[in-house]
Amino acid sequence: MKALSQKRRHPLAAIALLLMGLLLTGGLYAVATTVNEAKASTTTYSANDVEEGGKLFAANCATCHGMGASGSQDGPSLVGVGAAAVDFQVGTGRMPMQMNGPQALEKPVQFNDEQTHQLAAYVASLGAGPAIPEEHLLDEGGNAAEGGELFRTNCAMCHNAAAAGGALTRGKFAPALSDTSGKHIYEAMVTGPQNMPVFSDSNITPEGKRDIITFLKQIETSGSPGGADLGSLGPVAEGLFVWVAGLGVIIAFTIWLTSRTS
């Protein structure tokens, strides 16, 4: 200890202290983030999957994302995005992208399940990232009420309180969630596709995500108790309906009532 106390006024002491501090916080942060994201995938990918995935990637994705998924001017690097990102983007048909636009649009899926699995294996092999969620998180057995509260606080400002979707700036939009599978909803939360923010596990716990999926599936399957929901779009749709259908029928009646038999 004496040696240390003697050196405490050394010109480099401050720098050494700073370095130690940085290393400590950086190290803690690295640990914390890996706790969040690098949930080492429980799905194991065979070497064959990775190899086949690499071939598919080179043929279909590398034009934009670059050889080795290192990114290019036209597309971001995919190192570290994880299998979840691939499963979401490819599994919903958003990738491969049909054309440039404000955001990648959902379209018929281009790859079958096996090919998607192989692509995911390849990208996951490039660097640790969010994995495809485990089955027990997608069983829709969570607490719908809790999920509803989480949804209203974190998601409704873009996706609408009834998950009917909403507009973002410059042609971008948050899609309606009614036909989206629980797996894809989960993957979207952990990877933050398009303009969506990432909801890491420290932000919304895996159980919270499970609750959100439970809530969304429950409002989807329970239907609309009050009759046709007019797209769950709120007062604009209701106003349109009363002006067009409501007043339209009333006007038809007024014409009938005031018509003369001639």
Next chain:
Amino acid sequence: MSAASTAEPAFVAKTKTGRFTDFVDARVGGSGILREFGRKVFPDHWSFMFGEVALYSFVILLLSGTFLTFFFDPSMAETHYDGSYVPLKGVEMSVAYNSSLDISFDVRGGLFMRQVHHWAALLFVASIAVHMLRVFFTGAFRKPREMNWVVGGVLLILAMAAGFTGYSLPDDLLSGNGLRIIDGVIKSIPVIGTYISFFLFGGEFPGTAIIGRLYMLHILLVPALILLMIVLHLFMVVVHKHTQYPGPGRNDNNVVGYPLGPVYAAKAGGFFFIVFGVLALMAGFFTINPIWNYGPYDPSPVSAGTQPDWYIGFVDGALRLMPGTLGNWQVEQDWFGFVFSFNVLLPALVPAGILFTVMFMYPWIERWITKDDREHHVLDRPRNAPTRTAIGMAGFVWYCVMWAAAGSDLIATHFGVSLNDVTYWLRALFFIGPIIAFIVTKRVALALQRKDREIALHGRETGRIVRLPHGEFIEVHAPLDEYKRYKLVGFESPEVLPAVPNEHGVVTSKEKRRAFLSKWFFEDRVAPATPAELEAAHGHGHAAVEAPEEAKSLSH
């Protein structure tokens, strides 16, 4: 009651019913009332029935609203939901929201009644709006009905107030978001805004008082005022008698139509049930304001697609259109230590202020310009008052631009366009839309007048081409019958009234302005065909042209 009849012995009815009615009649004079009102004549036209729709919607609102008050609790105390709707089970919420959910899920017929009430509210304001458009475009607001026009305008504002206070009551997320916008608008009023907001909410937004206060306004004050205004409105309709569309035999001194009793009364009574039926069907099959989707109000979450009900939409739209900066000028200014938040104040209050001021003053504006002090009971066809119709359409388009802006996000998502572009276009249309509407409407109205004149003078084109013996081709025009022709020529067409000096021989600047406006109003004018013109058109050698459609030969 002649002197002879009073001399007769007292009348004794033979049947029980007769004695009963005689008893009542002798005390309240029922037969006199019935005679007076039963003979009241109402002209028949479909466009005259929107006021009735509004009245019936209001009756339905009273009935369904009373049902809702049995179960609604306007308390903002906190509770945990324990009703039938699973996705909200155990969620912390206000008692008001809890009771609204109970009405929706646990009170028999409650959801249906809630939906009847809400659909009826939308239809109430919509039918008032259509009714006012009809009155404006047909010139029914002219003397002696200016005051009734104002009462109608007050009714529109009261209907909006009733709608807004009711919209906030369920205390769901959507209505809370709407209330927050109103709070923002109130706070944007310079200097006193914050004080008004604190007074209204009983402290900082949202507080624990607002739902109870809005409830009292919604079920007590506003409906009472609406009822009072309806009474005034209908009283004046009785005093003034109903207007009528122009037609043969109709003038400013008569009313042509059916007497109220019995046919018209039966029709009107039946129509009430038709409106009720339409609303019941809508409430039964189409959901409105699904409060369970929105969740309880909490000031932190704001849902995408938050809009007010349609009648407040134009204010919301104006707010959405307002830019945050004008060039380099920040619209939020700090003057004399007070914040002037023009980005909220201007769009929230100015367009609505202009709209309602012009609407209320319009009968007097037109009266001043035309110097017309006569009573008008025969309506104008909109085309026969081109400038008025154009002004109305300009205002209508202006309103619709703001109205559309309230749905700008839905326009963007449903038509696959950029939200920013929608906003830019609507901002441009906010200024040029009314001008385009004015010009186009005026031209269309004048063109229709020319067409009317042409038809009155030369008859209807039959599409039958005839070759005359000397080789000329003509199209046979069928003359109109007298009734149809009257509609096309029997209207007033005011002319420009130039400025005239007053009693001192001075042309005042006010009179000059009036003359200028008169010129602007009536400069472009298509005069109705005069009898002389009609005579001329029919007289000089148009035998072939005038051949009725039935005449197959051209022998004469």
